[in-house]
Amino acid sequence: MATPPTSGGGWPAPGPSAPSSAPRKERSPGRCGGSTPPAGRSSTQSRPGGAFKRPTPLPRGVPSDESPAGVRTLTAPDAASAAALVTDGLGADALVALFGRCTVDYEGRAASELGPGDRHVMLKPDGAALVHTDEGQQPVNWQPPGCEHDCRATEGATVVESRRTSPEESLVVRFSTVAHAAAFDVSDHETPEVIGTEADLKRRILEEPSLVEDGFTPLATERKTPAGAVDVYGEDDAGRTVVLELKRRRVGPDAVGQLDRYVGALRRDLHADAEVRGVLVAPSVTGRARALLAERGLEFVPLTP
Amino acid sequence: MATPPTSGGGWPAPGPSAPSSAPRKERSPGRCGGSTPPAGRSSTQSRPGGAFKRPTPLPRGVPSDESPAGVRTLTAPDAASAAALVTDGLGADALVALFGRCTVDYEGRAASELGPGDRHVMLKPDGAALVHTDEGQQPVNWQPPGCEHDCRATEGATVVESRRTSPEESLVVRFSTVAHAAAFDVSDHETPEVIGTEADLKRRILEEPSLVEDGFTPLATERKTPAGAVDVYGEDDAGRTVVLELKRRRVGPDAVGQLDRYVGALRRDLHADAEVRGVLVAPSVTGRARALLAERGLEFVPLTP
DNA sequence: CGTGCCAGGTGCCAT
DNA sequence: ATGGCACTTGGCACG
Structure with missing residues (x-):
């Protein structure tokens, strides 16, 4: 096997070859710098100023390509070589991606097995792991943030393992190539910034209660x-008391x-003589839901966020 | 700007430079299976046979490195160059990944904006798009399968757009770098193959009904x-009639x-003299759920898949 | 295509 | 940690 070609200068080791990444939760503790750069976005690809993640700066002598x-x-x-890149990358809080032929085994809240196939594996510095095939929005296997990633070469295979506790869960990806x-x-x-959430709908109603009903x-x-x-x-x-959902x-x-x-719950809690109306506020309802509303004596007001 | 270095031989053009990927949906069309599996579940599901995706085989003469x-x-x-790679890749039904500094704009069922940052963008040949940061299992922005991806270079920026209809939704990722x-x-x-699903629980109960109750x-x-x-x-x-959830x-x-x-519903539908018991079967219940069970005269049987 | 429901749902925030 | 719930929920199966 020839020495695999490598592009890029690589980071300085964060320590004496950190064995693996520890799950990080803290996110750039003192993130002062303006998060919304007002103007003058860098047109070149060199990152301006401070590299936060990297303990020491890149060797700048290396050409940018x-x-x-x-x-x-x-x-x-x-x-x-693959295992070394993964381990170094995770140690430097990088986002690591692997592509190749692999099998996947999961055991935890449930259990699953996945035979050989070409997949894209992403390992995040916060401990998340994602295995994607060429189809679907959802990963075919995954691990939530908080895991510890580990990567090693075993008998010619590149093996990635992401493990966490409470619940005990483990994901093992074995790359043959x-x-x-x-x-x-x-x-x-x-x-x-997301627009059109339930919170927006609530805000709108509080600003203009008549949207629900005159006099509400x-x-x-x-x-x-x-x-x-x-x-x-x-x-x-x-x-009368009115409850909006x-x-x-x-x-x-x-x-x-x-x-x-x-x-x-409110009918039971309030004075016996208190009338309580229930109003569902949403863009629309399904047939079954409408029937259930009628059965329970509840109301519906159409409204879109 | 120097010609960017490229590694890899590339695929044969699938056609005269396909403008973009068309959303593909077809995947194992005849996926049947009865809703009440009496027995004999298919243990293997490896799809036999051919490579469906690639119209022509890879040039195998190219050295593997x-x-x-x-x-x-x-x-x-x-x-x-980036736009060309993306367009060619999508045209060849490849999974395309981009990493760099970008902004993201989404508009559809809701709407959102995301300022500049370093992200990993994945474009799948089935029309799915995923934008990942270094944190979280979930993408920060996305588009479900069925979209049409489009990538072009505009004023020095690499712009990816994934669009679909019904509902009309569009995701635009603008890479400055x-x-x-x-x-x-x-x-x-x-x-x-996933083990430990609700289907497994059902199977277990059908095989051994006394797990729920003697005489059930x-x-x-x-x-x-x-x-x-x-x-x-x-x-x-x-x-007496028994309903399990x-x-x-x-x-x-x-x-x-x-x-x-x-x-x-069953009490209303069956003869008036029919008694109907409702039994919730699950590993455990929360306090509020237990109270609600009591209030409605329903029962609980602890059982784990 | 809409309706209904499961999911290793995930994520957020409350106690 | 557990609980209750929103989510561009996604995904599947069925009428």
């Missing part, structure tokens, strides 16, 4: 009941059940 | 009611609501 922006790559490596391995130095401090007055959100917290709690123009999309019977539990 | 197992790679490419791009020729015809006799599975299909339907040694793990109030709806 060999070690650009913290990427290390191996093509068709032997098992030992690694076609490609890469370690990416990631920095991402942005969180996406919200009194509290997340009001506690023995059956759980009510989305919006208020009263109508006749002084909000959904951002078309709902089925489960949401009606939820609302019904809250209404029942 | 340059074009190993269908991998094409670019490190620090300019926008045009692509640190690494790769196209993987995937072949995977295995489906993992299953009569049907998935029996239809106006409120939905009941997991297991049967009768006890006194001839099965859960593979500890359950909350939602499962009790489900069972309660089935029991209510």
Whole structure:
């Protein structure tokens, strides 16, 4: 076997060859720098200023087409080289990707086996592991954040193991061949702003209660009941208690059940003479849900976030 | 800018430079299997036979360290080269991965924006798109299978767009810098066999009904009611109707609501003199669920898949 | 295609 | 840690 070609200069070892990555939760403790760069995004690929993850800076003498922006790559490596790249990458808090022919074994809350096939494996520095095939949005196997990744070469195979406790779970990926391995130095401090959630719907209703009904007055959100917290709690123009259950999309019977539990709990908790109305607020309801609403004497108001 | 280095031999063009990937759905069309498996589950599921995806075989003459197992790679490419690799890869039904600094915009069922950061983007030949950061099991942004991917170089940026209809949704990833791009020729015809599902629990109960209760006799599975299909339907040694709702793990109030709806529907549908018992079968229940069970006169049997 | 429901659901936040 | 619930939930099976 020829020495596998390697591109990229690689990072300095974070320690004396850290045996593996420890699960990190803390995220850039003192992240001061403006998370929204106002202007002047760097057009070149050199990262400006501080590399946070990397304990020491990249050897800058290396031309940028060999070690650009913290990427290390191996093509068709032997098992030992692949394992070394993975271990080094994880030790440096890089995001590691492997592609090749492998088998996958999982044991934990359930158990599963997966025969040989070409898959893409991603190992994250926070302990998450993902095994993707060419199909589907969901990984065919995975491990949640908080695991410890370990990679070693065993009898010509590159073996990745991600393990966690409580619950005890283990994922083992055995590569007979690694076609490609890469370690990416990631920095991402942005969180996406999502529009159109249930929280947005709630906000809209609180700003303009008449959207639900003329004369409706919200009194509290997340009001506690023995059956759980009510989305919006208020009263109508006749002084009757009104419970709103909000959904951002078309709902089925489960949401009606939820609302019904809250209404029942409040009817028991409030004075016997208190009338309690339950109102489901959502874009639309299914047939079965509508029937259930009628059966339980509940109401529906169509509203879209 | 120097010509970006490329490793790997590349595939034969699937056509005259296919403009982009068309969403493929077909996957093992005749996936049948009865809803009430009396016995004899298929133990193996390895798909025999041919490579479906690739129209023509790989050029096998290429040395394995340059074009190993269908991998094409670019490190620090300019926008045009990156876009070309992505387009070619998708056209050849490859799994494409991009890593670099990008922004992400989504609009569809909801909407979201994500500022600049280093992310890993995966484009699958079935139309799925995934944007991963260094944290979390879940992608920070995504698009389900069935989309059409499109990649082009615009003003020095590499722009990926994944679009679908019904519902109309679009995901746009704008790379200011692509640190690494790769196209993987995937072949995977295995489906993992998972142990410990609700189906396993059902099988166990049908084989040994006394696990639920001495004298219990299953009569049907998935029996239809106006409120939905009941997991297991049967009768006890006194001839009373028994409805089982099965859960593979500890359950909350939602499962009790489900069972309660089935029991209510059957009480209305059967002769007025018919007694109907509802039994929740699961490893355990939460406190609120237990209270709800008592309130509705339902029962619980602890059982683990 | 909509309806209903399971999932190794995951993630977030409360107690 | 457990609990209750939202999620661009995804995925499958069925009418």
